[in-house]
Amino acid sequence: MYHRLARPLLFRLDAEDAHHLTLNLLEAASKVPGWPALARAVTSAGPELGQTVFGEPFTSPIGLAAGLDKNAVAVPAFAALGFGFLEVGTVTPRPQPGNERPRLFRLLEDEALINRMGFNNGGTDALHARLSTLPPQPAPIWVNIGKNKDTPNEDAAADYLKCVHALQDVADAFVINVSSPNTPGLRALQAADGLIELVRAVLDATETGRVRTLRRPPVLVKLAPDLHPADFEASVAAVQNAGAHGLIISNTTLSRDGLFSGKAGETGGLSGRPLTQKSTALVRDAYRLTGGHLPIVGVGGIFSPADAYAKLRAGATLLEVYSALIYEGPGLVRTLNKGLSDLLTRDGVTHVAEIIGVDA
Template sequence: MSYRLLRPLLFTLDPERAHTLSIAALAALGRMPQSMAYLTKHYSVTDPRLAQDFWGLHFPNPVGLAAGYDKDARAAAALPALGFGFIEIGTVTPRPQPGNPRPRVFRYPAQQTVINRMGFPGEGAAAVAHRLAALPGHPVPIGINLGKNRDTPLAQAQDDYIAALELLFHYGDYLCINVSSPNTPGLRLLQGEEALRGLLCAVTAANQRLAVQYQRAPLPLLLKIAPDLDNDDLNAIGGLALGAEPLVDGFIATNATIKRPTSQPGLSESGGLSGAPLLEQSNAVIAQLYRATQGQVPIIGVGGILSAADAYAKIQAGASLLQVYSGLIFRGPELVREILETLPELWLKDGYPDLAHARGSAT
């Protein structure tokens, strides 16, 4: 059954209930090889023009799944069959926590937007490590998005990130430090230059120590940032990826926004807003980061992608890779296939021979 036919039924359910059911369905599919083969044949797009290599990792295509969907790695076995070029698990906290009170997810179909105030609910890093260790295969890169527990003081935040990293290091291909969720009190204060530098130095030291312990390279370290930062903040953050000893290897831009479009006063619930209204704000942040890093640092663009044109706009703003989540709620996994089939047409139409030449062309 196509998602277009299934969506009306799902939209009669509470958003979080619908999400839980989709995770359960994918978790079951991950144990069914024939079903997985069918999904792969239906959704995957094999086109060498889409493949790229970053951080020593091979990405068969540029469209990944953003953190927030598969928080506890329950669906990690099945997700690559939906056509993703990489997936990101989490946000994972070191200890289990329930998150904020329900209801905490609100969808607005007319505006193609979602507001959430989840607050990092999850089973904790040990449970996620157990599931990742049991994966039967690893066909695409897996990122692990880390956050701090709600009850951990900001002064001890680095201890949470390191504790989770110690449990999950062996199972990830890259690491994302999430300091930009609007739903954990005070978390965004860690985006200040002094606090952020201290946190990243501590995590980098732990990453290097674990690399020696497991006899592998340190995990590429990415930073996920908010769309609500000004250009001075973005320039300072971009500088963390430059110099002889950079503290980050790339950026994920952006998380959800706390702002509300003045043209749509009905979006009044508190929390982070994602989906279509976030597109331009997110793209502006990507473009500023691209300029701040002279286009030398890979950026994963996320926020407001609901079509191939939206995806291409992020590449033109400076994104090397892409992530989707809210768009899947309204478009389903067909969105991934549409983007992958259409992207080469878009950059060729504009006269670019490949994705790399299209990147940053609008900045």
């Protein structure tokens, strides 16, 4: 039904207008009494896909990537689709409008998106107000944090700490975003020396905040796919040495290799099908570099159960989707969950944890 009816209509709209329309519908669906719980019962993954990561249960390894629900307006609806966890944001301390429109583009021939949104969001106060009023959710809620555009890099750590202090009591995990290509200078924060200091500062803030909240959310770091191999290795080592709890591999890319769409020349980060192989290879590299001791979230070009299975076998413990949800529709999560279970059965494997990293 999505491919026959909804997608043709949505794809007639500007990409960002379609995005907002979809979020508005999901926000409305989130408020329908009983619907999210009923839908969740239909879409839930089998027990063979459940894991405990960071001391918290995940019913499925499939999560929602940051950027789709920046302001957490439709959390119950997304949880109802069968996701094992949800990442909201990127959020910055102060609200900001982001870059000028148009800033989101579909590359239909490539099953890809290019975005130059620029961390448009309502700020930490608005996000806290929204998350603090939610009833308990079946999926952990992670918060992706960044710096405001007008904050110089030498003061960036203060912005990340403001996010932590403001949201620690409502976030199940924090993701340090230093890899978006759409905030000038942000990717320079991935350099190993500065990154280790930033991660340690955020970790110290979560430890200090635990006195107040009695909880310490895990801290993950999201890296770009465009780092030179030596720089990637150094950044992964910095994240691990700083004591972070996990890695997200990877963010959008600036590469335009092998694209067919006439919109390939648009400025911004590329996501979707063109990242499938590249991100899987980087997951494998990160798994080897960390010796399999640091949980990795694999993201980039997951359109099918086979794509998801390959990332798990490469070393990802958890996975995230975004662009494929735009192209495949809300049934994608259930398809991935069922397909992963079928692939485990095909290979005679009883639990998803048994395949993590076997190809690395």
